[in-house]
Amino acid sequence: MKKILASVIVAAILISMAFSLSGCGEEQVVLNVFNWGEYIDESLLDEFEKQTGIKINYKTYDTNETMLAKLEAGGSSYDVVFPSDYAVSEMIRKDMLLPLDFENIPNYKYVDERLKNLEYDPENKYSVPYFWGTIGILYNKNMVDDPVDTWDILWNPKYAGQILMKKDVRDAMGASLKRLGYSMNSTNDEELKQAQQALLEQKKIVTGYYGDEIKDMIANGDAAMGLTYSGDFMDLYWDESADFSHIGFGIPKEGTNLWFDCMVIPKSCKHKKEAEMFINFMLDPEISYQNSIAVGYTSPNVEALNRIRQEMPEVFELPAFWPDDSILENSDVYVDLGDYKSVYNQLWTEVLVD
Amino acid sequence: MKRMKLLAYPYSVWMAIFIVVPLFLVLLYSFTEGNIHNLTELRFSTKGYERVLEPLYLKVIMNSFVLAAISTLCCLVLGYPVAMIVSKANPKVRGMLVMFLIVPMWMNFLLRTYAWMSILSPNGFLNRVLELVGLPRLEIMPGKTAVLLGMIYNFLPFMILPIYTVLSKIDKSVIEAANDLGANKIKTFMRVILPLSIPGVVSGITMVFLPAVSTFVxxxxxxxxxTPLIGDLIEQQFMxxxxxHFGSSLSIILMVMILISMAIMSRLDRNGQQEDKNPVKM
Structure with a gap:
């Protein structure tokens, strides 16, 4: 018995030595990828590791603000990050990004021309679009009998205790500003004060302020409606494990936020070439298609979109996947607020602690 | 003896780098304003503290202390009898009972809080069960009651374990002596067991109150x-x-208030220990 045990141990030691020796041969590259939660088909990470032999260390965040705070605090090195439009501009302004070498990203040619050279990165030097979408109201059709086509419904006392708000300064302030007819990027103190006042008023009927939990809570029937991203609806729409046909998504006619999430390489990057390989991999039509179906957001990849259009044309009827031009006309893309950011932040903190 | 002192060096260095320096930085940030990434650009300012004193934020601090106090009290009321039962159980069962208390702590605290969320949520497990048996639904989450429940659940073991340790170390002969001298069960408890267990109660209160007052999530x-608590507010500032600067000011204020409450507790402890000698000598 003892002999068997001894030989097992010796074998185990030899095997582990063999493994560690092969590891010594070439330093294995580990890419630190920092993405939003529930924002990638995680099987694609394995696929990338299998194709390239590059290991991925995958971490997630829940708002642009937390991601920026983490990167600005330093001490951590990330190779690929996924900021939204206004966060991309802020990172460019603060000199936090490395320019991309598009030689290494040939799949960039599949990106929709309309999504290139947008205002947040005018010469498209630092970013590649990953997904785009809107924010709107996710609701339970059995619990809401009014049409969900205006921000006012989030302020309707009829639904007191049934409303979830997004715990995100830009989205909450943005919705409140838009409802009052102002721009989501307002830097007018009077307008902001009014928007804050409206949020304080709304707090009396709000059930709670949440982040990614909103989708699950609406799906579970814990609340009737909540402010959230378009992809949360698509995620439920494509979920085959349960029937979510009673869940709807409305985009307010006053207009909403049109956002673009991008892939960028921050200055703390240690493996730029591998990071660009990863970005190129994510832009591959096949990968992009699979990712878009899994995550639910609209891909910027023309080939992937064409395939989805052929296979399921009905998806393009859904405002959450393909919003009407009329909605997009009234919508704002968030811009970097610069020093005005702290004003928004303080107003929002005051709403939360009140 | 000298060699033993040498052994303490690594820890002293560790303390200096990872406790003293960060604490100093927090203190520095709390009294300054300007670019946090460039120490030379910092200017002296008390703006952070001025903002803490605004009624809006004082209310948050008040809320945190009240909630922490209530949950500590609940933990004490619930935990003391449990500690008693465990300490009186026969040794075989006792080990298992202690295990039951500790095992949930092996799971991540965040995960357990999410579990509570799906139990207490409006359409969650608890309400579905209540509906099934025809009882009215409970509307406690999201709300203060749910927060209190979560806090009590998470911190209860920290109350039970120190009290249990002290109770199980009480000399049996002391209790027998009380009984021989004609004290009934209630009297024995009030005059012998309770005073002797005060050190456990005090450390239990400290171990529950401190994490409770600074909790977030x-x-x-x-x-x-x-109703954000001071921990949420600090997280909000940093994250x-x-x-x-404001976040650091809040942290310093919280630390000072915790130090004061600890000083009060240790005073109580000392008084308790002086008193508890008397009934034993009696």
Missing amino acids: ISGLLGGGK WEGNW
Whole structure:
């Protein structure tokens, strides 16, 4: 018995030595990828590791603000990050990004021309679009009998205790500003004060302020409606494990936020070439298609979109996947607020602690 | 003896780098304003503290202390009898009971809080069961009741374990002596067991109150972020608002208040220990 045990141990030691020796041969590259939660088909990470032999260390965040705070605090090195439009501009302004070498990203040619050279990165030097979408109201059709086509419904006392708000300064302030007819990027103190006042008023009927939990809570029937991203609806729409046909998504006619999430390489990057390989991999039509179906957001990849259009044309009827031009006309893309950011932040903190 | 002192060096260095330096930085940030990444650009300012004193934020601090006090009290009321039962159980069962108390702590605290969320949520497990048996639904989450429940659940073991340790170390002969001298069960408990267990109670209160007053996440998830506690506010400053100066001021204020409450507790402890000698000698 003892002999068997001894030989097992010796074998185990030899095997582990063999493994560690092969590891010594070439330093294995580990890419630190920092993405939003529930924002990638995680099987694609394995696929990338299998194709390239590059290991991925995958971490997630829940708002642009937390991601920026983490990167600005330093001490951590990330190779690929996924900021939204206004966060991309802020990172460019603060000199936090490395320019991309598009030689290494040939799949960039599949990106929709309309999504290139947008205002947040005018010469498209630092970013590649990953997904785009809107924010709107996710609701339970059995619990809401009014049409969900205006921000006012989030302020309707009829639904007191049934409303979830997004715990995100830009989205909450943005919705409140838009409802009052102002721009989501307002830097007018009077307008902001009014928007804050409206949020304080709304707090009396709000059930709670949440982040990614909103989708699950609406799906579970814990609340009737909540402010959230378009992809949360698509995620439920494509979920085959349960029937979510009673869940709807409305985009307010006053207009909403049109956002673009991008892939960028921050200055703390240690493996730029591998990071660009990863970005190129994510832009591959096949990968992009699979990712878009899994995550639910609209891909910027023309080939992937064409395939989805052929296979399921009905998806393009859904405002959450393909919003009407009329909605997009009234919508704002968030811009970097610069020093005005702290004003928004303080107003929002005051709403939360009140 | 000298060699033993040498052994303490690594820890002293560790303390200096990872406790003293960060604490100093927090203190520095709390009294300054300007760019946090460049120490030379910092200017002296008390703006952070001035903002803490605004009624809005004082209310948050008040809320945190009241909630922490209530949950500590609940933990004491619930935990003391449990500690008694465990300490009186026969040794075989006792080990298992202690295990039951500790095992849930092996699981991540965040995960357990999410579990509570799906139990307490409006359409969650608890309400479905209540509906099934025809009872009215409970509307406690998101709300203060749910936050309190979450806090009590998470911190209860920290109350039970120190009390249990002290109770199980009480000399049996002391209790026998009380009985021989004609004290009934209630009297024995009031005059012998309770005074002797005060050190455990004090450390239990400290171990529950400290994490309870600075907790975050629980109030965000179970309370829906509608009544943030001081821990949430500090997190908000560092992770979202990016206002490290205000966040540091809040942290310093919280630390001072905790130090004061600990000083009060240790005083109580000392008084308790002086008193508890008397009944034994009697």
